[in-house]
Amino acid sequence: MSTGGGAPRWGYLAEFDSVDALLAACEKVRDAGFVKFDAFAPFPIHGLDEAMGIRTSRLPAVVLGGGVTGAGAALLLQWWTNAVDYPYRISGKPFFGLPVAIPITFELTILLAAVGGFVGLMIANRLPQLYHPVFESARFRARATTDRFYVAVRADDPRFDPDGTRSFLEAAGARSVERLEEE
């Protein structure tokens, strides 16, 4: 933790008033080599992930895993319960048949894939997390989910410099740059 004169404890929060300004600023922050920074927007923005240099997430693998688990579990469940543990003839149907098992297999595939996607999203995003340092900013609380865009650069980024980073953000087009002191 930097303890130097003007360094904020958590970092700087810069406010921008348009999508274009945010994208341009993110590209600059990315190109300057910062890694511990984040952008904030009230809606998903086309190209923000590239401007921030975010790599593709691994969530699709989680969803695939959920789907495969669901399909496997459904087949095993139907086969074991109706053909092994408690076999009984009904309407002359075989104890287990793939066509007749498809609907439930399909449903459980979708169910576990979707639940996996949702839970994976929550874990990857570390949500629910009701408190975050950016909420200390009154400006952020008032407009971040309505019509303003923000970039936060953390003080523990290796390239962080109390004065240099502030003027860098101002030069990148920020309307204002705030210090965030709370962890």
Next chain:
Amino acid sequence: MSAAPYLPDNTIEAPGTRAPLVLGDNDFASVTEKVCGIVERPKPPRWWYAAFAVSSALTAVLLALMGYLFMVGIGVWGVMIPVGWGFAIVNFVFWVGIGHAGTLISAILFLFRQKWRTGINRFAEAMTIFAVMCAGLFPAIHTGRPWFDYWLFPYPNQMYLWPNFRSPLLWDVFAVSTYFTVSLLFWYTGMVPDLATLRDRAKTRARKIVYGILSLGWRGSGRHWHRYERTYLMLAALATPLVLSVHSVVSFDFAVAQLPGWHSTIFPPYFVAGAIFSGFAMVITLIVPVRSYFGLHDLITARHLDNMAKITLATGLMVAYSYGIEFFMAWYSGNQYERFALVNRALGPYAWAFWIMMTCNVAAPQAFWFRKVRQTPWMLVTVALLVNVGMWFERFVIVVSSLSRDYLPSSWGYYKPTWVDLGTLAGSFGLFFFLFLLFLRFGPMIAMAEVKSVMPAAGLEHGPHHGHGQYWGEIPHQHDVQRGDARP
């Protein structure tokens, strides 16, 4: 009720230009203001209280009649031999069908990049959730012994029994519960950013706490949005086959049986088309008055209504085609029982129900060929209401007319609903509107974040894009003006 303001006509197709989806003098802040303003007014409008009183009363009727049913047994209903499936199953199929439009709008139109969906998807998804809740009620109570419902689930038990997975009725349990769960996840995931907006604007302590918890601490982080967009896209891709599967599985309840009039391979697609048809009719029925009462004409534009009417017309034609094919197959199969079942449908004791169905489902939606009808709110609602009635009767015709006259003439009968049946049907509408009115009062009924992302200021025209914000390819550098300003 606010009068419709003058807005430019965005239903005209101009090649090469994208029709605006948000009209009027709106920016991001005004979209938030409009949508949140509805939830934040200190008191709901007077019509809301009236509607809420009626729907609460009907919900109470539903609960009372359920209590009566559980105490006395299903003899209080009109079901008998041979018609063992009466209103309960008709209502179940009807309500599940209503739900389908919500998932179609939220998932299928999302995959097809239909940007206009953003104005209506939240609303339609809420309708889905509440309709599926009403639907799920009926199978749960239709045996009159809901305390045995847990037998449907495969769990190790002291009876050493397992459910019969070879029965379509069990498939239904899995299909409907999966459908409900996935729809709920999809709806909630989409709503989290908007709940965060409500949280940030909340004035009272109770609202701060409730919206604070529901929004999970969402802060609009770019890294979160990135994963959120991926997940949303995947949930849409999962919900798309799911919505087609649910009514297919419901149709298996009929199609797998041997009964003439049920035993048909066209049932799955026919049921899905019918479900989407009825669902869109219900969205139109609900959204036109809400749009007008809350003055949302610039977010839910004439183009949105026009598009919904077109989809209703298209699915209505598919339903009409299915009706035709049913008759053709009955004739072409050469099977005397099939032929009898279909002739009996059109000319037998339930001919009145059949002709209500034909009038409402085949004739009425043809009005949507006319631009005038698609763009006049009261005409839209009139046709949509007729379709709602017709689609309920379709399920009545399928269930009741087929069962009442099967192979053996000595066991034929005529099913009549009792007052309990009618009261329960009315009560299910009460429950639906009860939940819906609460949602209108406390939830963000338009997906603000998504609407903002299709506004010109969001940079939608930056090039090809996938999902809400998924961007593949070069970023055109249109930021130079901003950069110029910022340069020291």
